[in-house]
Amino acid sequence: ASEVELILDLSDPALWWPHGVGEPALYDLDLALSRDGKPVHRIGERIGLRTVEWVQEKDHWGRSFFVRINGRDVFAKGANWIPADSFLPRVAPEIHRRQLALAAEAEMNMIRVWGGGVYEDPAFYREADRLGLMVWQDFPYACALYPDDGEFRANALREAESALARLCRHPSIVLWCGNNEIERDAEKLRRAFKTPFLGRSLWHEQLPDLARRIAPDAAYIPSSPIGGETPDDPREGDRHLWRIWSGWRDYPVYLEEEGRFFSEFGFQAPANPATWREALAPEDRHPQSLAFERHNKQIEGTERIFRFLAAHHRVPAEFERFVRLSQDVQGRALGLAVDHWRRRRPRTMGVLIWQLNDCWPVTSWSLFDYRMRPKAAWYHVRRGFRPRNIALLPSAKGLEVHLLNDEADPWRAEVRLRAFDTGGGVGEEMKLPAEVPPESVLRLAEIDPEAWLPDPERWFIVADITGAAESLTGAGAGDDSRLRREAGYGPRAFWFSVPFKHLRIGEAAVMVEAEERGGSPGVLLRTDRPAFGVWLEDEENPDLMFLDNALDLLAGEERWVATVAVPTGEPMAARRPRAHRI
Template sequence: MTRSTPLTSGWTLRLAGGEAPADVRHVAVPAQVPGSCHTDLMAAGLIPDPYQDLNELALTWVGRADWEYRTILDDLPEPGERTELVFDGLDTVAAVSLDGDLLGTTRNMHRSYRFDVTGRVTAGSVLSVLFTSAYTEAEGLRDRLGSRPNAYPEPFNYVRKMACGFGWDWGPTLVTAGIWRPVRLETWSTARLAVVRPLVTVHNGTGKVAAHLELVRTDSGRHHTLTVTVAVGATTATVTVPALDDKPVVHLDVPDPALWWPRGYGEQALHTCTVTLADAATGEVLDRWERRIGFRTVELDTARDDHGSAFTVKVNDTPVFARGVNWIPDDALLTRVTPERYRHRLDQAADAGVNLVRVWGGGIYEDHAFYSACDELGLLVWQDFLFACAAYPEEQPLRGEVEAEARENVVRLMPHPSLVLWNGNNENLWGFRDWGWETELAGDSWGEGYYLGLLPRVVAELDPTRPYYPGSPWSGSWDRHPNDPAHGPTHSWEVWNRRDYTDYLADVPRFVAEFGWQAPPAYATLRAALPNEELRPDSAGVLHHQKAEDGNGKLDRGLSHHFASPRTFDEWLYLTQVNQARAIATGVGHWRSQWPVCAGTVLWQLNDCWPVTSWAAIDGAGRPKPLYHELRRLYADRLLTVQTRDGKRVLAVDNQSDRPWEGTVHVRRVLVEGTTLAEAAVPFAVAPRAVQVLPVPTGVREFTDPRIEVLVADTGELRDVVLGCPDSEFDYPAAELEVTTARLPDGLTVTITAGTFVRDLLLQADRLAPAATTDRGLITLLPGESCVVTVRGVTEVTAADLRAVLFTVNDTQSALDRPQRV
């Protein structure tokens, strides 16, 4: 049986080349493995936290230096015919040596490596991993192959390393090095399982498993007859593998298995699949592989129709409206993301109604813990291959690295039933057409051969059970614009970059794979990152923690369409967060109402990797923004919104549940002081997975004086509220709030009663205590209405404390020093 000895202890880190402060030179510090040079240097007190203040700028030398990890091997595994040193991940350009002898070199963070050290490892052997700066590798290759266009001034497209580690419009520039995934010694005899590639499908109710295997044998093992047994539950199949055969295939039929479904569509049935390799003569078990699999079918419907070309994910022949989020690495220092942190973040996504997570191409192929959590939670995974926002050379050595990386990760991830789509790249096909690349490249390679040639070939060969799509955005043909909203997935960024979010209403894309609006993180997150700074929108630290080009300018221009200018930092933070939630609500409400023409929305983005102003719904400290709570409404199975069709207001009753929905929408036109001017009852009956659009009755839908009237649509607990003019023109009364509290063992309930119309009430619990949380986001109340907010993590508050952390649009738009509205 294969025996494994983890190599996690006794490691040290030292500078091996490059410029560094004096206190770093000539010292070795304890190192964590898995880990990175940044985390080890921080633990040793040699560098400050790069997430605080402007420290990131003072640490660029770390990424340009060379580093050596070293340990002495003393805990050796039991001997076998073969001993191998296995690295699951090296970041990135490394030379691995044992007792001074070079075992091999690496240049790809996204691959694993295995070195034969049979007979070479003894107690006291010295293992060294010398990392050359990724800049040295990337810049050297750029000099040899020639410059390629890139969205950012860093050479990430010349090295197979996490692109966003070189900085992004939401991320810091922290070019890491280190043993970032586990390392171990393995010993084995006769043969081992090198590759297990299970093709899992369903046909006429029968679960089908075709386990394609690759074996590696010792010299003596080449002459052994072996057996391979594949088991799923009580169902097994065994084949005999003759001598010299290294690629057996085992077929297994599982009768009537429980199917795996995305959340909201059925149960997430998972079945343990084991593959056992044994010696046929002795019955000795030589190796075993075990994973959980799920039986389901996946199809990507891209058929032509009257609206263009579809882009609809179908699971078990059922079309799914994708309520999605884009996922970036959850920490710029990757080894700090534990399985528990993966699970917590994905639980947050599921609790918000998300059913699809897109793993974006500028990050990494995530740990198994990520995909296993998605398997359990029913979160569909769209997996990008790792290419983003740049032209990628197709010459060697990159081409060989790309193919090896793709082959390994397709096989590594394919057992996970949550994985439903392989995608070739992020925005590179679009960039070639629209960002001036074609002229600049002048015929040089740029990645098209990967996206339209190499990658689809690899997926077709290794994982034909899943669809592959060349890129996002991509319209399916160079005969159309790559970002044509009528064909394939669309990225909607002109709205954020140049226009107002109301322009989301101008299009009905087939699938919106990226769209978003920025907002700052929670107050406590910013304060922890900038502990000594007077917080202002334009203060040095706040601007440093805003990486988007003219990001704050775009925030301010976005506010100006709707609100009077904020007078304080607190107003700015609150209103930008409100504007973010409103922008996403505008897009999602409109696009959901267009189902099935529009088959999905994938928010940019769920999470952050450090404390920053960004498009995320959950900030870099894990605190939900108001947008997160708004997602819980927008991505619920049932949604009621007021939309516009042909210039007239309508009700969109969206039922993405599996049961019919019948009821009545109560529509009112109400004066700001509470008087109902007109009302109507609109009955509806919506089939499962369907949308019904109903006109708002004539007497209700038109405002007489839009400055003092609101349109309110209610059914059950669902509500949508529409103003007839921008908030800056609306005659908001000063917010009158009555607040009472009741103690809980770990917090309190806060009951808030409105004496006036109150718009987008927000309780910022983190201002009471950094660890405090709340279960509600933005709340709009009519006069006399109450809401209950649960706060956890704080139990003792005064009325004054609470009032200081309650924010409303009223307070920002109705103050005495505002210009009087006539």
């Protein structure tokens, strides 16, 4: 075989940038091989031009771990991807397009293709290229020790060579990872039983050598999590954090956790009620039915749902309310984790939630369910991933106000802090001017919540940005101006000193009606008193998606929310909208 090297000189090309950082510019590349003036082979592909570095350098916290694109340090915000169906032939290209569009609409810029899954269809990577979604691609090895003989290694390298040659042209792929959790588990086995690390040479020698030869610009790590003295080291590498949720610890414990990059963490919630109506018989729609429990593949997964629901809400027996409140817990758990680790920038430079999607109707860690209907967590994460955001986080001395700025420009804002009671009354108020440097975090203030809340069971604190009201237009999913726009009505953070089960919440009258604005369908939402965890749905159309949902609202507040079709993201009018609340 012969090799031909062709060098193209492009002056001042438009570069490919991650979503939210810049435009993911793509070029059409057409290559033809001719013999005696006649074409014998031709390939065409859309390509992007960019540089990528995975930075791991010593610093005063340990060793960094983050991605640098075109010389710019990027805070990774995203989720883990699993196969979109248990039966892969059912996954049509439009499913990949819609699910990745939901990731981009949630202000994500990275997707990790988990090693327990598959190399995805070409449509997946092309759509990631188009949307500017960086891809962390695991080789398909996970959670096991693999054979260490020559025959297995030869087969593994043939497969890897084919995958690298096929996928290396995609600008979205910014990292190749040898496996999922094998290094960590092998270290545990070595310490406990002196078990040898089978397959180590594959991930530490052969695969990185192959990647350097076929995709010389590719970044590579041997395993995830990877670290220093041990995998999951908070001082270097990435972490898979599971003592919260799987280890039965509640989500406030996220505030105790530090790390350079969190590539797995999560909290479960059931699929949406409409999805259960399609999957379960009426007599099985109960939180403790056998069929419902079997639609959760984690051992004692449903028991964990009850444990964490009981910590934050009064546990209902009615199935749909059980689902909604469980989703509320998941959403607030992930929102707290995102706020906490974003405020740790540059010490922490990435958060990838487990998981984005589902492969069947199930209770799981996903942000939207098998039918692509978003859970409450999708909205909480979307708000948490805003390029510019505000966070209220407890500290040893009180309550801290943080401004988070991922943009390349300074952020000048006026922050307003207010105390409210659950009947709608207003108490303490403070306004603070702020300027946040580019790509950084500002700890603006620390207050004593006891001085602000006369009765913690009736009062709460809200922080927002004055003059920051902007609604969604409801344009199609391909409209980048809408994807780049802040969800809802600008950054806002709520803080409650007691769980909702102890909060004396008034009987708010939440009204919702269909209303078109500027040619876009939507709904108008009103409440006379503070209302929390407000969930919008359409009684006649379970596949109507509200572009903002799972809302905490103040007394007298009015919101207009655009509506689209779940399967396509195209505008769709509500027929019989209604609202639920905590």
